[in-house]
Amino acid sequence: MKVLWIAGNTFRENIRDKVLYNLVTVAFLLVGGALLLGELSIGYEMKIIIDIGMASVSLTGVLIAVFIGISLVQKEIEKRTIYNIVSKPVSRHQFLLGKFLGLLFTLAVNVSLMVMAIFAALIYLNGRWDWSFLNILPATLLIFMELVLVTALSLFFSSFSTPVLSAVFTLSLWVAGHFNNDFLSFAKLSKSPVAEFTCRLLYYLLPNFSNFDSNAAPTAIQQAGYLQTPEPVVLLAAFAYGSLYTVLLLAAAAGIFERRDFK
Amino acid sequence: MKALHLGILAAACALGAFQCQRVLDSRSSRTPKEEILYLSDPEIIRRASLGHASLLADFYWLRTIQYYGSKDRSRPDQQYDLLDPLLKLAVSLDSQMILVYRFGAIFLSEPPPIGAGNVPAALALLDEGIRKNPEAWVLPYDKGFVYYWQNKDYRKAAEWFFQASRYAGAPNELALLAESAMNRQGDLETAQQLWQQRYEEATNEKVKLNAKKNLQNLRAHRDKWTLEWVVNYFVRREKHLPASWEELIQKGWLKEVPMNPWGGTYILDPQNGSVGLDEATAARLSPLPDDYRKNLWQRLDQR
Amino acid sequence: MLNLQEGAGECNQAMAAVIETIGLSKTYRTGFWKRKKGKALESLTLSVEEGEVFGFLGPNGAGKTTTLKLLMRIIRPTSGEASILGYSIGHPHVYSQVGYLPEQPYFYDYLTAEELLSYLGRLSGVPSKHLASRVTDLLKRAGLFEARSLQLRKFSKGMLQRIGLAQAVINDPKVLFLDEPFSGLDPIGRRELREMIQQLNRQGVTIFFSSHILSDLESLCNRYAILHQGRLLDSGKLEEALDRESQTIEVVAGGVRKEEALCLEDLVQDMTQIGDRVRFLVPREAGLTRIVETVERAGGKILTIHPVRPSLEEVFFRRIRVPSAAPSAISSAGMSGS
Numbered sequence: 062m063k064v065l066w067i068a069g070n071t072f073r074e075n076i077r078d079k080v081l082y083n084l085v086t087v088a089f090l091l092v093g094g095a096l097l098l099g100e101l102s103i104g105y106e107m108k109i110i111i112d113i114g115m116a117s118v119s120l121t122g123v124l125i126a127v128f129i130g131i132s133l134v135q136k137e138i139e140k141r142t143i144y145n146i147v148s149k150p151v152s153r154h155q156f157l158l159g160k161f162l163g164l165l166f167t168l169a170v171n172v173s174l175m176v177m178a179i180f181a182a183l184i185y186l187n188g189r190w191d192w193s194f195l196n197i198l199p200a201t202l203l204i205f206m207e208l209v210l211v212t213a214l215s216l217f218f219s220s221f222s223t224p225v226l227s228a229v230f231t232l233s234l235w236v237a238g239h240f241n242n243d244f245l246s247f248a249k250l251s252k253s254p255v256a257e258f259t260c261r262l263l264y265y266l267l268p269n270f271s272n273f274d275s276n277a278a279p280t281a282i283q284q285a286g287y288l289q290t291p292e293p294v295v296l297l298a299a300f301a302y303g304s305l306y307t308v309l310l311l312a313a314a315a316g317i318f319e320r321r322d323f324k
Numbered sequence: 325m326k327a328l329h330l331g332i333l334a335a336a337c338a339l340g341a342f343q344c345q346r347v348l349d350s351r352s353s354r355t356p357k358e359e360i361l362y363l364s365d366p367e368i369i370r371r372a373s374l375g376h377a378s379l380l381a382d383f384y385w386l387r388t389i390q391y392y393g394s395k396d397r398s399r400p401d402q403q404y405d406l407l408d409p410l411l412k413l414a415v416s417l418d419s420q421m422i423l424v425y426r427f428g429a430i431f432l433s434e435p436p437p438i439g440a441g442n443v444p445a446a447l448a449l450l451d452e453g454i455r456k457n458p459e460a461w462v463l464p465y466d467k468g469f470v471y472y473w474q475n476k477d478y479r480k481a482a483e484w485f486f487q488a489s490r491y492a493g494a495p496n497e498l499a500l501l502a503e504s505a506m507n508r509q510g511d512l513e514t515a516q517q518l519w520q521q522r523y524e525e526a527t528n529e530k531v532k533l534n535a536k537k538n539l540q541n542l543r544a545h546r547d548k549w550t551l552e553w554v555v556n557y558f559v560r561r562e563k564h565l566p567a568s569w570e571e572l573i574q575k576g577w578l579k580e581v582p583m584n585p586w587g588g589t590y591i592l593d594p595q596n597g598s599v600g601l602d603e604a605t606a607a608r609l610s611p612l613p614d615d616y617r618k619n620l621w622q623r624l625d626q627r
Numbered sequence: 628m629l630n631l632q633e634g635a636g637e638c639n640q641a642m643a644a645v646i647e648t649i650g651l652s653k654t655y656r657t658g659f660w661k662r663k664k665g666k667a668l669e670s671l672t673l674s675v676e677e678g679e680v681f682g683f684l685g686p687n688g689a690g691k692t693t694t695l696k697l698l699m700r701i702i703r704p705t706s707g708e709a710s711i712l713g714y715s716i717g718h719p720h721v722y723s724q725v726g727y728l729p730e731q732p733y734f735y736d737y738l739t740a741e742e743l744l745s746y747l748g749r750l751s752g753v754p755s756k757h758l759a760s761r762v763t764d765l766l767k768r769a770g771l772f773e774a775r776s777l778q779l780r781k782f783s784k785g786m787l788q789r790i791g792l793a794q795a796v797i798n799d800p801k802v803l804f805l806d807e808p809f810s811g812l813d814p815i816g817r818r819e820l821r822e823m824i825q826q827l828n829r830q831g832v833t834i835f836f837s838s839h840i841l842s843d844l845e846s847l848c849n850r851y852a853i854l855h856q857g858r859l860l861d862s863g864k865l866e867e868a869l870d871r872e873s874q875t876i877e878v879v880a881g882g883v884r885k886e887e888a889l890c891l892e893d894l895v896q897d898m899t900q901i902g903d904r905v906r907f908l909v910p911r912e913a914g915l916t917r918i919v920e921t922v923e924r925a926g927g928k929i930l931t932i933h934p935v936r937p938s939l940e941e942v943f944f945r946r947i948r949v950p951s952a953a954p955s956a957i958s959s960a961g962m963s964g965s
């Protein structure tokens with residue numbers, strides 16, 4: 062219960078810090094894009110809107126997850142507001158989890174509102190609602206899962222590092238995580254068993270963000286606006302992977318956080 | 325929660341995540357192809373897109389349209405060197421953009437100045453599309469189209485139309501189309517039918533415009549050849565050349581002489597009986613293979 | 628490092644020490660490689676009993692805030708242990724009966740006074756049904772009712788101090804920790820706070836507070852401790868300490884000049900001329916009779932003789948100025964320092 066109150070307060074903080082203002086930009090992008098594409102009629106208008114929309118969802122989400130994520134706990138320590146929390150009957154784990162969930166809630170709202178905007182743009186282009194629009198949802202969920210993992214990463218790094226370093230670590234892991242498959246390729250190519258082992262180890266150790274890639278997923282196909290969705294098994298496994306990795310990071314963060322001094 | 329509990333939890337999660345990764349890896353489509361590690365351009369771009377290859381595909385598709393649109397199609401020596409690489413890039417980033425294959429099939433195969441005049445590239449692009457999109461009947465259909473229209477290989481064309489007709493969701497007329505392509509080689513009506521359909525379904529304005537031009541050309545030839553046939557028939561019966569269209573109409577050989585598709589008139593040469601277009605529109609007529617004329621005359625003879 | 632989570636002190640000991648620290652130490656590591664060590668608190672052993680108002684004294688940097696932060700789990704001790712209400716401080720649930728006002732409190736900018744109190748009240752475990760009325764009540768008592776919908780970023784220093792005090796007592800704590808509660812308050816606020824502390828104490832709340840305003844401490848607390856450079860110099864009952872320190876007697880004589888009494892210099896602690904009077908400060912038991920004799924021989928007159936009770940301030944300065952004298956005082960007070 063206390064976890065939820067902390068989460069609620071974190072969400073309130075995000076709202077009052079105007080985190081969701083990014084939505085305005087993206088909404089402009091989508092509406093402008095829809096109007097422009099409607100004029101040009103070059104084909105694939107809906108697909109292009111979906112692609113721009115999905116990229117926006119993912120990019121703004123990652124930026125929020127990293128930059129709010131690293132300051133989530135740091136700011137409370139910096140401003141000493143944490144004094145009033147840990148001196149209450151609240152354990153540090155609860156605090157950490159609450160902050161985490163609060164940001165996830167913010168991200169969920171952000172993602173949902175953007176999906177609404179995408180739907181609106183699609184309705185404008187298509188002239189009417191089509192149930193096949195809902196096929197972008199699995200891809201959206203995958204992106205959200207990616208954001209959850211990014212948030213967990215920034216929280217983990219900020220539990221022992223400075224904000225700037227945490228941002229650098231998280232962003233580089235996010236980028237590296239998209240290139241992760243190369244470690245496996247290197248492993249297969251490499252002649253020395255040590256190198257192969259190292260590559261394989263890195264492949265499984267680093268968070269594999271390509272598991273959440275949506276480029277295989279939400280592509281709007283063909284004239285009728287038919288959309289393809291990823292296989293259920295892939296979806297499920299990617300979800301399980303993301304959740305487990307997240308819990309792993311949170312457990313590590315909690316372990317480190319437990320031993321920390323707050324200035 | 326004690327440190328020990330956290331440790332156990334972390335270990336369990338690590339194991340679980342590892343298993344999930346194995347499941348994901350076992351999906352063959354997701355495992356990387358080792359031989360193309362940064363070797364081909366689209367692959368680098370795909371990686372740099374951080375999971376948004378589809379968006380980059382859109383970008384290249386827009387570039388393709390832009391590139392094609394920027395060319396001056398009235399210059400007979402127009403070149404389209406970048407068309408093939410751009411199209412390839414777009415479809416390698418998103419292999420499911422059917423329209424890109426179709427656009428490519430037309431404008432790669434059309435002779436200059438309309439297209440690149442590179443029929444093999446068009447066929448290769450379509451082959452790639454057919455391989456990646458086994459459910460899209462329009463791609464084998466387009467391949468038949470290219471064989472029919474550009475290569476004049478009516479047997480191959482019929483084969484591919486037939487191939488397309490067997491796809492789920494393909495229109496029934498495809499089988500008939502295959503038959504007529506086979507039986508009546510170089511048939512104006514079939515060609516007209518092909519272009520008409522293309523014209524009606526086109527969402528891209530360039531494609532539509534191109535179809536319209538071809539339809540106009542086909543109609544002009546049909547009219548011209550039909551009129552020539554009438555003149556020939558007149559000569560065979562009356563043993564002299566007609567002096568003018570009026571003479572043919574008065575003697576009941578013709579009801580009327582239509583305007584040509586570009587708003588001009590058909591002109592009869594009283595010296596040798598040949599039919600042409602008026603000066604203003606004559607340049608718009610582009611040549612068609614003689615097969616078409618022979619086929620048309622054959623059918624008119626049978627009547 | 629001792630693990631406080633699993634440490635001893637699960638159960639209440641026979642004697643009801645509300646706050647107890649045993650050998651509590653904190654060494655800060657600073658510098659880039661965390662190699663430099665700074666001892667902020669050295670082996671503090673202290674116990675505060677139920678119902679006491681405990682004054683925690685010490686010059687700047689003595690380690691008072693460090694001690695409070697350790698007790699509030701804001702920082703982890705380097706060694707030693709502590710318990711509150713008989714429970715090791717690793718047990719979060721103890722803190723539902725604890726209130727804490729940090730030094731220079733700072734709260735979420737973006738919340739209003741009312742929202743902050745509701746939020747912290749919930750975290751303190753105040754039942755939801757009482758929360759609203761409790762918040763309103765506290766806002767009124769803190770004199771912030773008018774400012775209840777103002778965001779805290781617009782609060783003045785004193786207003787922050789007031790809201791800090793309000794949140795510290797939101798859960799009706801049994802033990803209250805206040806770190807310099809008087810700082811930033813106006814005279815009215817100080818008086819109100821003094822009254823609040825007295826009233827809470829009458830209700831049985833144990834109060835542990837640090838302050839630099841010794842007059843306030845003197846009028847409020849019944850026990851005290853003096854900390855200097857991380858070490859406990861002195862602690863005990865305030866009354867006893869003051870009595871113990873009152874080993875001087877003030878003698879005021881009229882009709883004598885200071886020069887005439889110079890022969891007494893070795894006897895008295897201090898001698899001051901005030902107009903035609905001379906004020907002698909004499910250690911107890913010293914030759915009071917000789918002073919009386921001398922004054923009378925010089926033709927003067929004894930005006931008053933009475934024992935002097937020093938202020939806490941004097942006690943404080945004596946302890947701090949002569950740290951080397953401290954150990955004996957500590958052992959005589961029966962308290963352990965180090």
Ligand SMILES: Nc1ncnc2c1ncn2[C@@H]1O[C@H](COP(=O)(O)OP(=O)(O)OP(=O)(O)O)[C@@H](O)[C@H]1O
Pocket residue numbers: 324655656657665666667685686687688689690691692693694730
């Ligand atoms: N985060 C920290 N890192 C390093 N040293 C610290 C830290 N916090 C406090 N110190 C040191 O610990 C010592 C005790 O500090 P503390 O804040 O407990 O003093 P205080 O008694 O509260 O002083 P004041 O009366 O000024 O509030 C000081 O020497 C201080 O420099």
Ligand SMILES: [Mg+2]
Pocket residue numbers: 691692693730806
């Ligand atoms: Mg202090």
